[in-house]
Structure formats: structure tokens, C-alpha cells
Amino acid sequence: MxxxxxxxxxxxxxxxxxxxxxxxxxxxxxxxxxxxxxxxxxxxxxxxxxxxxxxxxxxxxxxxxxxxxxxxxxxxxxxxxxxxxxxxxxxxxxxxxxxxxxxxxxxxxxxxxxxxxxxxxxxxxxxxxxxxxxxxxxxxxxxxxxxxxxxxxxxxxxxxxxxxxxxxxxxxxxxxxxxxxxxDTPPVQSDEKISVRQLFGLDALALLKDRSYAVFLISSMLICIPLAFYYQIASRVVELSRLPIGTTMSYGQISEIVFMLIMPFFFKRLGVKWMLAIGMLAWVIRYALFAVGATDQIRWMIIGGIILHGICYDFFFVTGQIYTDKKAPPAMRAQAQGLLVMLTLGLGMMIGAQVAGQIEGEHTTDEAKAFNAQVVEKTQAITDANLQGVPEETVAALVAEKDELRHQELAAIEWKQLWMKPAIFALIVLVGFVLLFHDRIKPSDAAEAV
Incomplete structure (x- = not known):
């Protein structure tokens, strides 16, 4: 290049x-x-x-x-x-x-x-x-x-x-x-007509005739429901523990790079089924760590749950993409990958976002809501103060008051009950997958694609 x-x-x-x-x-x-x-x-x-x-x-x-x-x-x-x-x-x-x-x-x-x-x-x-x-x-x-x-x-x-x-x-x-x-990357010059069916990968539904692939695809969509909890809620657990939010959440992507490098080693020894299973098990462990760590603000548990993102993502999603590539005929691979993305990051994540919002609402106590109302009021006061050119010391005092109210708001949420629900759900998906998935792709065959 x-x-x-x-x-x-x-x-x-x-x-x-x-x-x-x-x-x-x-x-x-x-x-x-x-x-x-x-x-x-x-x-x-x-x-x-x-x-x-x-x-x-x-x-x-x-x-x-x-x-x-x-x-x-x-x-x-x-x-x-x-x-x-x-x-x-x-x-x-x-x-x-x-x-x-x-x-x-x-x-x-x-x-x-x-x-x-x-x-x-x-x-x-x-x-x-x-x-x-x-x-x-x-x-x-x-x-x-x-x-x-x-x-x-x-x-x-x-x-x-x-x-x-x-x-x-x-x-x-x-x-x-x-x-x-x-x-310059010009459009493809072709007289071939692409149907909506092809765009959404619907031809790849033929792969569902394979029971193991059907189990994999359904499990992939279902595991994206607890995935939504991570993106939607985890950063507030970091905020509650008074860790730097942006930096701490980045540990997940750092671990993603590390586990991507060592994936071939595990692939050769574990194969597709157990790579996927370990990925799902990591979800269970991660949310269990959040359930205990958030409740008692135990930093190492929270950081550990975030670092597990590398296993959660690489062992499940990257392995799934490789497995799909191996299962689909060459002419159908692009459609199969498109269908996988649509059902996971599309449908699965959409359902997960709604479920996460519902469950978070159930475990947001009246006390937390009362503190949030004060936080919103204080945030508006800070915005108004900045617009009016109020002295920096006054603004700093308002920010400190807001931060303390925010901490009390987050501490009042029922974190243990909240995080145990996606943990249990992920465990159910894991057990179902292990019992129903029986594919004969050899570890060495899968490893060649990594």
C-alpha cells in the first residue's frame, strides 16, 4: 500500500x-x-x-x-x-x-x-x-x-x-x-440490480436450517440485550466510585486490543463453541462484579468488570464473525455478516436499550429521583451563572455542590438488584447455548481465519 x-x-x-x-x-x-x-x-x-x-x-x-x-x-x-x-x-x-x-x-x-x-x-x-x-x-x-x-x-x-x-x-x-x-473511491459500475432482500441479508436465512448456526444466531441476538446495560449504565458506576470516567471506560478497548492479539492461541485449543461460551461467561462475571462493586463502591471490581470487555467482545463477537464466515458459502458471506450485524447490533441492542431503561427505572429509588431533581436545578444554575459572568469562585462552589448531590443520587440507586438481572439473563443464554450448540468445525479450521 x-x-x-x-x-x-x-x-x-x-x-x-x-x-x-x-x-x-x-x-x-x-x-x-x-x-x-x-x-x-x-x-x-x-x-x-x-x-x-x-x-x-x-x-x-x-x-x-x-x-x-x-x-x-x-x-x-x-x-x-x-x-x-x-x-x-x-x-x-x-x-x-x-x-x-x-x-x-x-x-x-x-x-x-x-x-x-x-x-x-x-x-x-x-x-x-x-x-x-x-x-x-x-x-x-x-x-x-x-x-x-x-x-x-x-x-x-x-x-x-x-x-x-x-x-x-x-x-x-x-x-x-x-x-x-x-x-477517490468511485461507485461500483454494475448493471446488476440489488434487491432489498439482499441488502438485509435475508438470503442468508437459509443458514438457519443448520441447527447449530440457528442456536448461535439466536444466542448472539439475546446476549446483546445485556450488552446494552454496559454502554448505557456502566459509566455511571465509574462516576459513583469517583474514578476518572473517560479513562477508566477506555480500559475496555485497551483489553480488546490485547485479547485480539492472543485470540489465535485460544482458538487452536478451544474451538468455536468454547470460545463463544467463555465470551458469554465473561458477561456473567462482569455484571456480577458490577452488582457487588457498585453497591459498595469497590474500585477493583468495577475496573475488573470493564477490563473483561476484551473477552466479552473478542471471544464472542469476533469469534462469531469468523464462525459465520466459515459456515456461509462464499457467495453469501457478505449477506450472512450483514444479517448477523442487523440482528445483534440492530435488533438485539434496540431491545436491550429499552429493557435496560425499564430495569434501571425500577431500581431508581424515590430518594435518587429527589436528588436528581436537585442536580438538574443546580446544573441550570451553573449554566445561568456562566452566561451572566458570575465570578469563578461562585461557579466552582455551585459545581462542587452539584457533584456532591450527583454522588448521593447515584449512591441511592439499587445497583445490586439492577446488575444481577442482566447477569442472570446472560447466564441463561450461556446455559442454553452450551446445551444446544453442537458444531463440528475443528479448532484448527477456525483458527485459520483469525
């Missing part, structure tokens, strides 16, 4: 995930302070999966056929950055509406962002001489970008205020402008 192109693609992938990591995990730490409740946050984390279900049409029918991929990427990120800047203006207004922010701004933003996940992969692969060997080195820059965003949140102090959205919006616009200078 041309060294200049490598640098361009590396910057593109870094910024692509920096934008996402700048707000996605820590958003609840700010949104709750402006009036979002548990069900509102459930909707915040539902709009992304909904966008993920819709956008295959955008990418498959428009971007791949009519416009150069880098130009579509540029326009989408510029639009997304503009939407985020507009969202912050609403957030800073008096009594911002969670419904308007969720279904207007966040939904609009995710409709611009989700297609770019596929577009960046397309641009990268089409400008490589050997994608199989070159793509992993570019893709890892995305994970590093997410990690860098977490550290930047802590360094700037944006992890609990609107600054996170300013940072995401700025990075999105920077990537939008940069995308115009990426290597």
Missing part, C-alpha cells in the same frame, strides 16, 4: 471512532443532569440500533451506486457535526426536552453516523492491495481513536458536561473536511 494512502486511511479510521467514543459511553453522565430519566436514556440508546436497521438501504442503494464513497463520508460527517452542535444549543436551553433531543437530534445524528461505519471500511479496503493483511493494521487505529477520546474526555474535564458533544462535533467536522482529500 502507498505510504501516503496508509497515513490517510489511518487518520480516517482514528477520527471515525474518536467521534463515537467522545460521547457514546459518557452521554448519560451529562444527560441525567439536564432531566433525562432511565426511560429517556433507553430511547437515547435505541436510536442508534434503529439507524443501524435503516442505513443498509442508504449505503447499499445510494452510496455504493451513485456517489464516490469519500464524498458521501464527508457530507455525512459534516451534517452530523452540525446536528451535534445544534443539539448542544438545545441542551443548554431552559428545560430541554428529552424527546426532542432523542428523536430529533440523536436520531438524526445516528442516521448520519451509522452509514459511515460501512463507508470507512469500504474506502479502506478498496484502496488496499491486500486487504486481508493490511486492513487489521488500519482498523486497530479505530480502537485507538476510541481510547484516545476517553483519555481526552478525562483530560479536558468534558466527561460530565456538554463539552463531550462539542468535542465529538468538532472531530466530526474535521473528519468531514479531511474526507474530501481521501483517495
Amino acid at each position: 502507498n505510504p501516503v494512502v496508509r497515513v490517510q486511511l489511518s487518520i480516517m479510521m482514528f477520527l471515525q471512532f474518536f467521534v463515537w467514543g467522545a460521547w457514546y459511553v459518557t452521554a448519560p453522565n451529562f444527560l441525567q443532569t439536564i432531566g433525562f430519566d432511565a426511560s429517556d436514556l433507553g430511547n437515547t440508546y435505541s436510536v442508534g440500533p434503529i439507524a443501524g436497521l435503516i442505513t443498509p438501504l442508504l449505503v447499499g442503494l445510494i452510496a455504493d451506486r451513485f456517489f464516490s464513497a469519500q464524498k458521501v463520508l464527508a457530507i455525512l460527517h459534516l451534517l452530523g457535526g452540525g446536528i451535534l452542535f445544534a443539539a448542544v444549543a438545545v441542551m443548554k436551553g431552559e428545560s430541554p426536552s428529552p424527546s426532542v433531543l432523542n428523536w430529533g437530534f440523536f436520531m438524526g445524528y445516528m442516521l448520519t453516523y451509522y452509514p459511515t461505519l460501512a463507508l470507512t471500511n469500504t474506502i479502506a479496503m478498496k484502496n488496499m492491495s491486500n486487504p486481508e493483511t493490511e486492513f487489521p493494521g488500519i482498523r486497530v487505529l479505530g480502537t485507538i481513536g476510541w481510547i484516545a477520546a476517553g483519555f481526552a474526555l478525562t483530560f479536558t474535564g468534558f466527561e460530565t458536561n456538554a463539552g463531550m458533544f462539542y468535542m465529538a462535533a468538532g472531530a466530526a467536522i474535521a473528519l468531514g473536511v479531511f474526507s474530501f482529500f481521501l483517495p
Whole structure:
């Protein structure tokens, strides 16, 4: 690969995930302070999966056929950055509406962002001489970008205020402008018509005739229900324990890189079934650690649960992608991977976001709600004080009062009961999977794909 192109693609992938990591995990730490409740946050984390279900049409029918991929990427990120800047203006207004922010701004933003996940992969692969060997080195820059965003949140102090959205919006616009200078990636010239059935991978449903693959696909969708709890709630456990939120949450992505490097070693010895099972077991252990650690604010348990993200993600999701690639006929592999993503990060995560919001609401005590009302009031007072040019000492005192109220709010939530529910659910999925999944793919066959 041309060294200049490598640098361009590396910057593109870094910024692509920096934008996402700048707000996605820590958003609840700010949104709750402006009036979002548990069900509102459930909707915040539902709009992304909904966008993920819709956008295959955008990418498959428009971007791949009519416009150069880098130009579509540029326009989408510029639009997304503009939407985020507009969202912050609403957030800073008096009594911002969670419904308007969720279904207007966040939904609009995710409709611009989700297609770019596929577009960046397309641009990268089409400008490589050997994608199989070159793509992993570019893709890892995305994970590093997410990690860098977490550290930047802590360094700037944006992890609990609107600054996170300013940072995401700025990075999105920077990537939008940069995308115009990426290597030209013209649309595919083809007379072949692509059906909606192909776009959503429905032809790959034929794989469900294989009982083990059907068990795997259903288990994958179900395990994404507890996955939503992690993205939606875990950062507030970190906040409760007074750990740096952005940096601590980044440990999950750091462990993801580490476990990705050692995956081939385990693949050769365990095979697909037990790799997947260990991945699901890690979910059970992680949420059990949160259940005890959050209740008593035991930091090592909370950090341990976050570090387990590497096993949770790599051993289950990456293994699942490799397994799907092995099971699907060559002509159906792209559709099979698309169906897997749609059922997991689309349907599974959407259901999970709603369930997480419902369960969080059930375990948010009246005491926690009372403290939250004071936090919202104090947040508005800080915004007004900054607009009025009140002395810094006064603003600092208001911030300290708000932080203490916020800590009391989080401490009043029934964390043990909350986290044990996804832990038990993940355990049920694990047991069902182990009992019903019987595939004859040899460990050595699967390891060849890693």
C-alpha cells in the first residue's frame, strides 16, 4: 500500500471512532443532569440500533451506486457535526426536552453516523492491495481513536458536561473536511440490480436450517440485550466510585486490543463453541462484579468488570464473525455478516436499550429521583451563572455542590438488584447455548481465519 494512502486511511479510521467514543459511553453522565430519566436514556440508546436497521438501504442503494464513497463520508460527517452542535444549543436551553433531543437530534445524528461505519471500511479496503493483511493494521487505529477520546474526555474535564458533544462535533467536522482529500473511491459500475432482500441479508436465512448456526444466531441476538446495560449504565458506576470516567471506560478497548492479539492461541485449543461460551461467561462475571462493586463502591471490581470487555467482545463477537464466515458459502458471506450485524447490533441492542431503561427505572429509588431533581436545578444554575459572568469562585462552589448531590443520587440507586438481572439473563443464554450448540468445525479450521 502507498505510504501516503496508509497515513490517510489511518487518520480516517482514528477520527471515525474518536467521534463515537467522545460521547457514546459518557452521554448519560451529562444527560441525567439536564432531566433525562432511565426511560429517556433507553430511547437515547435505541436510536442508534434503529439507524443501524435503516442505513443498509442508504449505503447499499445510494452510496455504493451513485456517489464516490469519500464524498458521501464527508457530507455525512459534516451534517452530523452540525446536528451535534445544534443539539448542544438545545441542551443548554431552559428545560430541554428529552424527546426532542432523542428523536430529533440523536436520531438524526445516528442516521448520519451509522452509514459511515460501512463507508470507512469500504474506502479502506478498496484502496488496499491486500486487504486481508493490511486492513487489521488500519482498523486497530479505530480502537485507538476510541481510547484516545476517553483519555481526552478525562483530560479536558468534558466527561460530565456538554463539552463531550462539542468535542465529538468538532472531530466530526474535521473528519468531514479531511474526507474530501481521501483517495477517490468511485461507485461500483454494475448493471446488476440489488434487491432489498439482499441488502438485509435475508438470503442468508437459509443458514438457519443448520441447527447449530440457528442456536448461535439466536444466542448472539439475546446476549446483546445485556450488552446494552454496559454502554448505557456502566459509566455511571465509574462516576459513583469517583474514578476518572473517560479513562477508566477506555480500559475496555485497551483489553480488546490485547485479547485480539492472543485470540489465535485460544482458538487452536478451544474451538468455536468454547470460545463463544467463555465470551458469554465473561458477561456473567462482569455484571456480577458490577452488582457487588457498585453497591459498595469497590474500585477493583468495577475496573475488573470493564477490563473483561476484551473477552466479552473478542471471544464472542469476533469469534462469531469468523464462525459465520466459515459456515456461509462464499457467495453469501457478505449477506450472512450483514444479517448477523442487523440482528445483534440492530435488533438485539434496540431491545436491550429499552429493557435496560425499564430495569434501571425500577431500581431508581424515590430518594435518587429527589436528588436528581436537585442536580438538574443546580446544573441550570451553573449554566445561568456562566452566561451572566458570575465570578469563578461562585461557579466552582455551585459545581462542587452539584457533584456532591450527583454522588448521593447515584449512591441511592439499587445497583445490586439492577446488575444481577442482566447477569442472570446472560447466564441463561450461556446455559442454553452450551446445551444446544453442537458444531463440528475443528479448532484448527477456525483458527485459520483469525
